[in-house]
Amino acid sequence: MQQLLTTFLTGLTLGMVYAAFALALVLIWRSTRIVNFAQAPMAMITTYVALVIVDAGMSYWIGFAAALLSGLVLGAVIERVVIRPVEGKPEINAIILTLGLFVVIHAVAAIIFGSGFRSFPAPFGLRGFEAGGVTIALTGFAVFTICSVAVVMLLLVALFQHTDIGLKMRASAFNQEVSRMLGVKVTRMLTLGWALAAVVGSLSGLLIAGGSLVSPSYMDSVVVYGFVAAVLGGLDSPGGAVVGGLLLGVSLSFVSGYVGSDLVALASLAILIVVLLVRPAGLFSHATARRV
Amino acid sequence: MSRVAFGSLIGHLRRTPLRRNLIGGLIGLVVVILVLESVSPFRQGQFATMAYLGIAVGGLTVLTGLNGQLSLGHGALMAVGAYTAALMLHDVDKPLPLPVVMLLSVLVTVVVGAVVGVAAARLHGPYIAGATLALAVAMPGIASFFGDNLGGEQGLSVSTPEAPGWFADAVYFLTAHDVTGTKYLAYVGWIGLIISFVLLANLSASRVGRTWRAVRDDEAAAELAGINVGRARVKAFVVSAACAGLAGGVMAMVVRIAAPSGFPLTLSLSLLTAVVLGGLGSLFGALIGAALLTFLPQAVTGLGQSLGLGDLQSAQLAPLVYGLTLVLVILLAPAGLVGTIRNAWRRRQSPDTAPIHPQQEAMQ
Numbered sequence: 001m002q003q004l005l006t007t008f009l010t011g012l013t014l015g016m017v018y019a020a021f022a023l024a025l026v027l028i029w030r031s032t033r034i035v036n037f038a039q040a041p042m043a044m045i046t047t048y049v050a051l052v053i054v055d056a057g058m059s060y061w062i063g064f065a066a067a068l069l070s071g072l073v074l075g076a077v078i079e080r081v082v083i084r085p086v087e088g089k090p091e092i093n094a095i096i097l098t099l100g101l102f103v104v105i106h107a108v109a110a111i112i113f114g115s116g117f118r119s120f121p122a123p124f125g126l127r128g129f130e131a132g133g134v135t136i137a138l139t140g141f142a143v144f145t146i147c148s149v150a151v152v153m154l155l156l157v158a159l160f161q162h163t164d165i166g167l168k169m170r171a172s173a174f175n176q177e178v179s180r181m182l183g184v185k186v187t188r189m190l191t192l193g194w195a196l197a198a199v200v201g202s203l204s205g206l207l208i209a210g211g212s213l214v215s216p217s218y219m220d221s222v223v224v225y226g227f228v229a230a231v232l233g234g235l236d237s238p239g240g241a242v243v244g245g246l247l248l249g250v251s252l253s254f255v256s257g258y259v260g261s262d263l264v265a266l267a268s269l270a271i272l273i274v275v276l277l278v279r280p281a282g283l284f285s286h287a288t289a290r291r292v
Numbered sequence: 293m294s295r296v297a298f299g300s301l302i303g304h305l306r307r308t309p310l311r312r313n314l315i316g317g318l319i320g321l322v323v324v325i326l327v328l329e330s331v332s333p334f335r336q337g338q339f340a341t342m343a344y345l346g347i348a349v350g351g352l353t354v355l356t357g358l359n360g361q362l363s364l365g366h367g368a369l370m371a372v373g374a375y376t377a378a379l380m381l382h383d384v385d386k387p388l389p390l391p392v393v394m395l396l397s398v399l400v401t402v403v404v405g406a407v408v409g410v411a412a413a414r415l416h417g418p419y420i421a422g423a424t425l426a427l428a429v430a431m432p433g434i435a436s437f438f439g440d441n442l443g444g445e446q447g448l449s450v451s452t453p454e455a456p457g458w459f460a461d462a463v464y465f466l467t468a469h470d471v472t473g474t475k476y477l478a479y480v481g482w483i484g485l486i487i488s489f490v491l492l493a494n495l496s497a498s499r500v501g502r503t504w505r506a507v508r509d510d511e512a513a514a515e516l517a518g519i520n521v522g523r524a525r526v527k528a529f530v531v532s533a534a535c536a537g538l539a540g541g542v543m544a545m546v547v548r549i550a551a552p553s554g555f556p557l558t559l560s561l562s563l564l565t566a567v568v569l570g571g572l573g574s575l576f577g578a579l580i581g582a583a584l585l586t587f588l589p590q591a592v593t594g595l596g597q598s599l600g601l602g603d604l605q606s607a608q609l610a611p612l613v614y615g616l617t618l619v620l621v622i623l624l625a626p627a628g629l630v631g632t633i634r635n636a637w638r639r640r641q642s643p644d645t646a647p648i649h650p651q652q653e654a655m656q
């Protein structure tokens with residue numbers, strides 16, 4: 001019983017992180033129809049920024065803020081400089097480009113920060129709460145993880161539903177031509193979309209790293225899980241990405257706890273294949289046909 | 293007179309793709325023999341590496357260039373071939389003949405490739421990329437999970453097979469050199485490469501290849517023309533997987549081990565780099581790409597060390613160059629090296645076919 005609860009809670013926490021990562025992928029997909037495979041190393045390198053600041057003796061929170069800020073800048077710069085030329089080109093070009101960025105950022109991080117593992121601090125306790133003599137596997141950091149992702153989601157909802165700029169971003173994602181005619185600076189909105197997505201991605205990178213080890217490749221599997229979560233939700237819907245992330249986190253946690261942690265990535269592949277074969281437009285799709 | 297006869301003979305021989313490709317293969321074999329006999333054992337080892345990378349890149353370029361399917365999982369498929377070969381060559385007194393081992397590596401990988409291909413055939417662009425990326429990330433875990441049979445993190449060591457007597461005799465007869473283990477492997481790799489390239493070139497020029505191109509360019513039109521789109525895509529994936537399996541089998545013998553660390557995500561991505569650099573769909577480009585993957589790491593690592601970087605940092609320069617290559621080729625010359633040169637050549641050959649609006653081209 002306790003193992004069941006532990007597995008479930010671990011899965012829920014991880015699921016929140018996958019949800020955040022999936023959300024970052026969905027944000028970019030909605031605005032530019034590109035799956036940003038470079039999201040993982042982008043999040044990794046911003047986490048290293050935080051690590052350098054924390055190692056220099058400053059507080060965790062300064063590092064945290066610096067990582068999110070560098071994510072914002074990195075996302076905007078990458079969209080503006082590298083991605084802009086392939087927008088609207090054959091989709092295979094954009095995919096290969098993001099994979100190229102993946103390799104470049106990886107190598108740069110390994111050259112600057114070294115390719116070994118380094119431990120990353122956590123701002124809250126990593127011991128479970130005790131309730132009636134039983135330790136519940138919900139750590140302080142897990143609570144922080146769940147809360148921070150929830151806050152980011154609420155902020156995004158507020159941005160998209162209740163602000164002028166959110167409306168412009170939704171308009172640009174929906175129909176670029178019409179938005180342009182209505183006076184929306186579409187290119188600026190696309191850059192902003194990439195920047196915001198990179199911030200959310202950085203957050204998930206920080207949360208995965210907290211209390212654990214980071215290396216240039218520590219986010220590589222997360223991009224797969226984030227992608228699977230996003231596809232579970234339909235790749236087009238932010239809400240779906242969140243639900244997909246939670247579902248995936250819990251399922252993978254059960255695979256890890258009861259079958260073997262080595263097969264987690266294989267299980268995510270199996271889930272992806274089944275979803276794409278049975279409901280290619282995601283679990284929550286209406287009966288609209290869309291080719292995948 | 294003799295010139296004319298010679299010309300017509302060449303013309304006759306070049307008439308069908310099969311003959312043309314067979315002649316190309318034979319010329320390739322002669323070049324391989326000349327090169328392998330004249331270089332040092334160290335270089336022979338590098339050429340063996342280039343051979344297995346070339347086979348894998350050739351298979352991938354056919355899949356991506358002719359059929360439009362992107363696979364980031366070919367490193368994982370190579371792992372399937374490598375582990376199959378390793379299981380047959382690991383701690384056995386009397387190993388099976390090498391062609392049998394290679395054939396079984398190909399067959400097992402074909403089965404795995406067919407399963408992946410059936411799933412991938414229904415996917416497009418980012419979805420197929422994501423699914424094959426998941427395959428590449430998942431594969432090392434499988435080797436660890438079945439650690440009892442597959443050796444876990446340590447992997448399976450592979451005993452290098454001896455060159456059979458008739459082969460050593462034939463090489464000695466032709467070149468008056470003995471066959472060392474490294475040289476034998478280089479020969480095995482390059483013969484595998486030539487056979488697979490001749491088959492791929494033939495396939496590409498045949499009805500099957502035309503079907504693949506039709507599916508790549510316009511699915512709806514292909515379907516209307518009576519092509520079974522799904523079957524064509526699965527077929528392309530299976531052929532490509534067969535190449536990856538052969539490449540993996542050769543790789544297991546060349547590096548003498550099959551271990552999860554030999555098949556990281558970087559391997560799949562560097563195969564893609566070679567394909568993109570050479571130009572999607574070009575087998576000659578695939579060879580250039582494989583040469584880059586083989587010889588570049590040492591060159592840039594040396595360069596990094598001479599610039600004062602540490603060993604570990606210098607080792608990361610090669611992936612940096614791969615990544616930059618991917619980015620720059622896509623941004624500046626999406627047709628790849630061979631494609632760009634071929635386009636420029638064609639434009640020079642027939643200026644009539646130049647774009648109708650020269651200004652527009654100047655603007656681009």
